[in-house]
Amino acid sequence: GAGVSQSPSNKVTEKGKDVELRCDPISGHTALYWYRQSLGQGLEFLIYFQGNSAPDKSGLPSDRFSAERTGGSVSTLTIQRTQQEDSAVYLCASSLVSGRVGDTQYFGPGTRLTVL
Amino acid sequence: AQKVTQAQTEISVVEKEDVTLDCVYETRDTTYYLFWYKQPPSGELVFLIRRNSFDEQNEISGRYSWNFQKSTSSFNFTITASQVVDSAVYFCALREETSGSRLTFGEGTQLTVNP
Numbered sequence: 001g002a003g004v005s006q007s008p009s010n011k012v013t014e015k016g017k018d019v020e021l022r023c024d025p026i027s028g029h030t031a032l033y034w035y036r037q038s039l040g041q042g043l044e045f046l047i048y049f050q051g052n053s054a055p056d057k058s059g060l061p062s063d064r065f066s067a068e069r070t071g072g073s074v075s076t077l078t079i080q081r082t083q084q085e086d087s088a089v090y091l092c093a094s095s096l097v098s099g100r101v102g103d104t105q106y107f108g109p110g111t112r113l114t115v116l
Numbered sequence: 117a118q119k120v121t122q123a124q125t126e127i128s129v130v131e132k133e134d135v136t137l138d139c140v141y142e143t144r145d146t147t148y149y150l151f152w153y154k155q156p157p158s159g160e161l162v163f164l165i166r167r168n169s170f171d172e173q174n175e176i177s178g179r180y181s182w183n184f185q186k187s188t189s190s191f192n193f194t195i196t197a198s199q200v201v202d203s204a205v206y207f208c209a210l211r212e213e214t215s216g217s218r219l220t221f222g223e224g225t226q227l228t229v230n231p
Contacts, residue, residue, distance in 0.1 A: 033217065043207065045218035056216055091161065104151070105219060107161035 002026065004108030006092050012114045013082055021077045021111045025094030032075050033095075033105055034067060038088035046090075049075060082115045089113070119143065120210050122222035129198055130230050137193045137225045139208030145169075147213040150184065150191045155224070156204040167191065198229045 005024045013019050025032050034046040045059040049069040060066070064083075069075040079086055089112050093105040121140045129135045141150065152164040165175065167184050175182050179196045195202055205226050209219040 031217065033219075035219075042223050043209075043219075043221035045220075048217040050217065056218075058216075059218065089159065093161075104163055104166050106163060107153070109158070109160045112159075 004092055004094050004106055006090075006108040006111050008111060009109065010112045010114075012116065014116050015084060016081055018078065018080045019082055019113065021079075021090050021113070023075045023077070023092030023108060025073065025075070025092070026096075026106060029094035029096050029106075030072065031095040031097070031103065031105075032069055033093040034075070034077050035091045035093065035107075036088045037091060037110070041088075043091075046077070079113075082113075084115050087113055087115045119220045120208055120222035122206075122208055122225050124225045125223070126226045126228070128228045128230065131200060132197050133229075134194060134196050135198050135227065135229075137195075137206050137208075137227065139191045139193065139222060141189050141191065141208070141210045143189075143210060143212050145212040145214050149211045151209040151211070151219065152182065152191075152193050153207045153209065154204045155207065161207070164193075195227075198227075200229050200231055203227060203229045 004026055007022045011019055030051050032049040035043055036046055037043045047060055047067050048056040064080045067077045089110040091107050091110045093107045095103040095105045097103050119142050123138055148169045150167045154162045154164055165182055172184050181194045183192045205224045207224045208222045211219050
């Protein structure tokens with residue numbers, strides 16, 4: 001079956017602009033995660049959606065970052081007033097059953113964001 | 117404190133050599149899971165293995181094998197008879213019961229297999 005898909009694959013924006021990154025999880029997966037991969041910080045957790053529960057936003061670096069998940073499927077990560085330090089690869093993952101510690105997260109190809 | 121440590125930043129081997137990638141973790145949880153992911157040059161993280169804290173049995177999958185030792189908090193990954201296609205960054209990750217949903221990743225090990 002299809003894996004996790006993300007769009008766009010690359011995004012170049014100017015400092016101060018808003019950007020939206022999209023993630024389409026594996027069909028049937030109820031949990032969705034966003035991570036960020038940057039040279040200085042490695043791979044870091046951003047946010048997690050579990051079914052209809054309130055998301056775990058504890059990893060979001062600032063209030064410029066937000067995410068939503070519509071209809072329990074597609075998710076959008078929004079970064080407002082982008083800064084150069086936001087440049088990174090944003091990775092989305094999904095897992096089959098939400099809330100279980102052992103569930104394997106399957107990752108998408110990522111969106112490479114470059115803020116000029 | 118670093119919860120997942122991959123001390124080897126880069127490893128370079130010649131094809132057909134065996135290579136071991138080290139992973140040391142830190143947790144106070146009794147229930148946790150450990151993972152290995154591969155990130156080839158294309159960038160996508162590919163799941164390789166999951167191991168829970170109650171199962172110390174080592175695992176072999178083809179040329180890949182994993183050695184989980186709770187006594188030393190290590191979860192090492194060995195590639196036997198390495199191939200050029202094994203060249204990638206390999207990440208070890210920890211998911212703890214008390215940390216909710218997040219995976220905590222190590223810094224990764226860049227493996228280069230030369231022909």
